[in-house]
Amino acid sequence: MEQNFLYNWFGDGVITYALLVTIPLVFLLIYALVAILGELKIASWVQDRLGPMRTGWKGVLQPLAEVIKLLQKEDIVPDAANKPLFNLAPYVMFTGAFGAFAAMPFAFNFVPAHLNVGLFYIFAIGAFSVIGIVMGGWASNNKYSLLGAMRGVSQMVSYEIPIALAILAIAALAGSLDLQEIINQQGGGFWNWNIFGGYGSFWKILVIPFTLSLFVIHFVGGLAETNRIPFDIPEGESEIVAGYHTEYSGMKFAMFFFAEYANMFTVSAIIAICFLGGWQSPFGDFLNQPAMQAFWFISKACFLVFVQIWLRWTLPRLRVDQLMYVSWKVMTPLAFVCFVAIAVWSMLR
């Protein structure tokens, strides 16, 4: 495995570690601003209107203006709230979202921490946001927040199961939990991506239906993990006001908001790694230099983020019991069937 290029440049020292933390954080901040602008602009595109037009050219500075607004806002903590938990919750939420970036492979020679259980790690640290939601919802001492937190926990825990099965199937297909290893196996053009059955002979055509459905299952589960429409039940603004973050204002609300966008990227990135070849170029070795690899990886993830935004402005919201139905009675059995099929395939090939 190729060394992280920062080690080659700066050695195994403090600078390297500082940069390993800073680069993903800076990336995440820039990405969040772009994604907020994208959300506004895609929404206005879907809805036949202009969207923000006054802050800068075509409103490109709108996210910055919103961040400044949120920074200036009064930070209200309700009297009856459990203050330590209330203050901690947004940061727990953000930790879950940002922690995943520790194992995120941007290119073959840049991954902040090369873990041999990277897939497992990202999946596990993603579950942190559940704790953030239940902390925020319970500590707010607000009935709407409590309902939102309850819904959030039940939803996210249920949807982790089909996602876990999808990830398990990918681990079986690749024979590894190492993200770099999984991506390496998908090299050599888009036909070798896991969504098309991974690397293999002509007969992998038999396994494509299963990988395709796993891709869909993982994506739908990802939508539920990030609490986006049609699964934004924990926030369901027309029912329970703003769900678990009803009582939050100012910067703490911004942290929840930021965590949501970071989560969107994390989920999309995992799907890109597991199914769309991660940083691999779709054209084999063509355009597959490290810088281009980062570009491919971010583009693939951002495309999936775009689809999430697109869906949000198109679909209505599901109800709690329907959500559970989709998870337990549709997606989980389907994911299980796909997992078994892929496991058999990877044993026989």
Next chain:
Amino acid sequence: MTEKRIIDVDYSQVDTERMRINMGPQHPSTHGVLRLEVEVDGEIVTDVVPHIGYLHRCFEKACEKMSYPQVIPFIDRMDYIASMNNELPYVVGMEKLMGINVPDRIQLIRMAFAELNRIANHQLAVATFGLDAGAFTPFLYLFRDREMILNLFEKASGGRLLYNYFWIGGLMHDVPPTFKQECLNIISTVRKTNEEVMNLLIGNSIFIERTINVGILPADVAVNFGVSGPVLRGSGLNYDLRRSEPYLLYDKFDFDVVVGKGEMGTLGDCWDRNIVRMREMEESCKIIEQIIANFPDESSDVRALVPRRVKPPKGEIYSKAENPKGELGFYIVSDGTVNPYRMRARATSFVNLSVLPEISKGYMIADLIMILGSLDIVLGEIDR
């Protein structure tokens, strides 16, 4: 009631309690300043108590101190989504009381504006119903088209929401010269967008799943509570004042009374109530088309019959009309002076809201919001 959830958990083992939630008066989906006191068992609604009165403006008492024409702007403020329709029963009733026969042209204009306002109201109802379900985009599509109707009203009356356009014995102004063309434009746009909304929202399987078998209102319960309008017709009852007790010139026009058929789920569920509104828009378009075809070209003095001093003879009248939300009636008692002796409004939304506790028990909080949205209430009318 096939889908009604029965909670079969032994709660004696678990320390649970029911929670009372105040929904409103400031809540995103109570459609105004309605306060719902909701008792929930987890997510299941066990009891709903609507509290009203936050917008109470003493409409009925204030009318006693006003002259008859001064009442009309107050009526506008009742159901501010469909002000034209609000004015209609009062104006028609007053004319009947005073024995004024308005010419056909004015009646046609009144009908056209009432139907246009019906379309605007139903657009808003469907849009906010979608919004309650979490679909934001159809909301903006429908609002964009509603703007065309409001622009026409603005040209005619000067107001976009509160018109004071129908006067006793006539109209405030004649219609703008572009009236016919604009009506045709509105109809074609409404039809195009409705098709789009049918595909995007009403036919969406998530939306169907959210609305079918939710808030089932059986026809007998509907009649017992006295609900009217699309809420009643959604339960399958063919009752429309425009047909059963025609006023203006409705008896000469060809249109169908839309009733719910329980196509997707049970008869009288939220989907039925919503689809009745969608289809009524098409029926209104048909009426407007016929009005435009029969509309006389020469203009006339629309204020010719407006009395200088409205002083009806002693007597009383109950005048009602089919509002977009249902039957709106005014009971006017005249003692022969310039002020009404007593004025009573039968507010549609008030009656329709009364059925909410009956049909929302046992459903989830999300369903409660959908049921409330499907009743299409306006708090200005409930509180008066």
